[in-house]
Amino acid sequence: MILSNSPNPNLVALLYADWKIRIYHLEIQNSTIRLFARITGKRSKCPNCLKSSRSVRSCYFRTLADLPMATNAVLISLWIRRFACTNPNCEKRIFSERCSELTSPYSRRTERASLYLKQFIIEISSNKGAYFSKLMNIPISNNTCLRLVKSMAMPVDDNLLCIGIDDWAKRKGMNYGSIIVNAETGRPIDLLNIRDSGDVVKWLSGHQEIKYVTRDRATSYASAITKALPQAKQIADRFHLVKNLGDAIQEEIKLEYSHLKEVAKNIYEAIELKKSRKVILEARNDVQDNVKMEMSSVMIQKREKLFQITKMKKDGHNISDIARRTQTDRATIVKYLEHGIPSTRTRSTRVNYNRYIAEINHMVSLEINPTAMFKSLKNIGLKCCERSFTRWFNIKFHDYQHKWNRACHEPLKITKPQIWINYIPPLRKLSIFLTNPEYGVAKDTGECSKEKEIVDVLVNEIPLLSSLRNLYINFRNILKGGCHEKLDIWIKNAQSIGLKKIDRFCNGLKKDIVAVKNAITYNWTNGLVEGNVNRLKNKKREMYGRCGFQLLRRKVCLSVTG
Numbered sequence: 001m002i003l004s005n006s007p008n009p010n011l012v013a014l015l016y017a018d019w020k021i022r023i024y025h026l027e028i029q030n031s032t033i034r035l036f037a038r039i040t041g042k043r044s045k046c047p048n049c050l051k052s053s054r055s056v057r058s059c060y061f062r063t064l065a066d067l068p069m070a071t072n073a074v075l076i077s078l079w080i081r082r083f084a085c086t087n088p089n090c091e092k093r094i095f096s097e098r099c100s101e102l103t104s105p106y107s108r109r110t111e112r113a114s115l116y117l118k119q120f121i122i123e124i125s126s127n128k129g130a131y132f133s134k135l136m137n138i139p140i141s142n143n144t145c146l147r148l149v150k151s152m153a154m155p156v157d158d159n160l161l162c163i164g165i166d167d168w169a170k171r172k173g174m175n176y177g178s179i180i181v182n183a184e185t186g187r188p189i190d191l192l193n194i195r196d197s198g199d200v201v202k203w204l205s206g207h208q209e210i211k212y213v214t215r216d217r218a219t220s221y222a223s224a225i226t227k228a229l230p231q232a233k234q235i236a237d238r239f240h241l242v243k244n245l246g247d248a249i250q251e252e253i254k255l256e257y258s259h260l261k262e263v264a265k266n267i268y269e270a271i272e273l274k275k276s277r278k279v280i281l282e283a284r285n286d287v288q289d290n291v292k293m294e295m296s297s298v299m300i301q302k303r304e305k306l307f308q309i310t311k312m313k314k315d316g317h318n319i320s321d322i323a324r325r326t327q328t329d330r331a332t333i334v335k336y337l338e339h340g341i342p343s344t345r346t347r348s349t350r351v352n353y354n355r356y357i358a359e360i361n362h363m364v365s366l367e368i369n370p371t372a373m374f375k376s377l378k379n380i381g382l383k384c385c386e387r388s389f390t391r392w393f394n395i396k397f398h399d400y401q402h403k404w405n406r407a408c409h410e411p412l413k414i415t416k417p418q419i420w421i422n423y424i425p426p427l428r429k430l431s432i433f434l435t436n437p438e439y440g441v442a443k444d445t446g447e448c449s450k451e452k453e454i455v456d457v458l459v460n461e462i463p464l465l466s467s468l469r470n471l472y473i474n475f476r477n478i479l480k481g482g483c484h485e486k487l488d489i490w491i492k493n494a495q496s497i498g499l500k501k502i503d504r505f506c507n508g509l510k511k512d513i514v515a516v517k518n519a520i521t522y523n524w525t526n527g528l529v530e531g532n533v534n535r536l537k538n539k540k541r542e543m544y545g546r547c548g549f550q551l552l553r554r555k556v557c558l559s560v561t562g
């Protein structure tokens with residue numbers, strides 16, 4: 001169906017008022033509105049010499065895609081006149097008239113349609129862009145999407161107060177670029193293809209208005225900033241400072257870890273002894289529980305003897321000597337030294353089956369019979385008899401239907417329950433507990449986890465751990481506090497302890513002391529840059545790492561949504 005009509009002047013005024021064109025005809029065909037228009041005015045300026053001309057030589061139609069109207073695509077057929085340049089000195093003989101408000105030279109879309117496309121193509125991949133452009137009735141190909149993005153101008157900001165600079169991996173461990181972020185707006189301003197001084201110095205030299213630069217602890221950026229912007233204040237990143245100290249603490253614990261294990265074991269055993277003594281005292285008051293009291297006092301005697309034996313062994317006495325002094329059989333002494341505290345004998349031990357619930361559920365899903373289940377669980381540390389397990393299992397899974405032939409045909413992947421060896425958390429976890437006193441405390445109830453309780457006891461008992469925790473907390477408070485004089489005192493204190501790794505951290509601080517003190521004084525942070533590096537990684541992955549540098553640069557700096 002073809003509809004031809006003279007356009008409504010009010011509608012034209014509403015939709016196309018800004019353009020110096022006159023729409024003289026309108027056609028609707030297959031969901032496409034075609035507007036026939038011509039540029040108003042009898043004259044046109046030569047783009048080369050800017051001399052006006054009214055000498056028309058020929059004409060042609062130029063088709064431009066515009067923004068869609070309702071569900072219809074809109075095409076403008078623009079009647080273009082070719083003028084002869086009347087300037088005898090001008091190189092151009094013939095030129096086409098231009099309408100800069102409407103479109104740019106050689107473009108196949110109106111300026112507003114291009115702008116609209118650019119705004120969403122910058123946020124998504126070119127394939128998605130091509131798909132959505134078809135849905136929106138301004139169809140373009142994926143290659144055109146890329147061309148549009150590459151034609152976008154980079155933002156120009158000449159009024160920078162504070163910037164953040166950091167590196168990003170083009171290929172991890174191989175080559176790196178730099179990202180520069182406006183710290184006031186949090187928006188990336190530019191990407192550099194390199195992180196070495198040369199290009200960074202060149203970029204910074206063009207922005208002498210910058211007063212503050214936040215950076216990580218890398219020396220290459222420090223020297224580049226000093227060279228290009230000697231007047232700017234450099235601010236070290238607070239996150240990296242705290243992290244570096246955390247790493248130093250972890251390394252320090254690593255050096256002492258085997259010794260700490262020993263100490264922790266002794267402390268743990270002493271606490272256990274105290275606990276059982278307490279039980280006895282309580283039991284003594286309980287007249288009705290005579291039997292229990294007797295059993296426990298035997299245990300206490302045994303434990304006390306064990307400690308006596310262990311102490312004598314440590315003091316260098318041999319087994320015969322210990323046997324004579326403690327009036328104990330030599331075999332008993334050997335047994336005590338090998339196996340530690342004998343376990344308390346009680347009439348019934350409550351087994352925590354829920355500890356193995358993940359494995360049990362897994363085997364339930366495989367329809368394995370309870371006997372085979374018990375065998376598997378026993379292999380990973382369940383300590384009870386089969387009868388008590390099946391009794392518990394039948395209550396918990398009362399309508400369980402297993403297959404008898406599914407006994408042990410399939411090898412089960414069962415993870416061992418995590419148990420702390422030697423009464424101390426693993427190295428990394430210990431350093432987390434140590435540096436974050438809130439770790440292991442439930443936010444809603446304020447309840448402490450068992451691990452946290454043990455670590456707190458260790459911190460109270462072991463001077464090395466308590467001094468490391470104090471160092472960390474004090475350092476963090478100084479960074480938050482805004483008083484840089486305290487830093488010198490902190491460094492002095494930290495170095496007086498005489499720990500190798502902490503000493504090395506302090507020497508690092510001293511080398512970069514001005515930037516570190518600036519980090520305490522000023523509120524500017526490099527966190528925004530770190531966030532933008534994450535955005536950049538996201539963009540890189542979105543393009544499967546195949547995009548060129550210029551495309552990535554625009555995608556990162558011009559995208560609004562991240």
Ligand SMILES: [Zn+2]
Nearest residue numbers: 046049085090
């Ligand atoms: Zn000319």
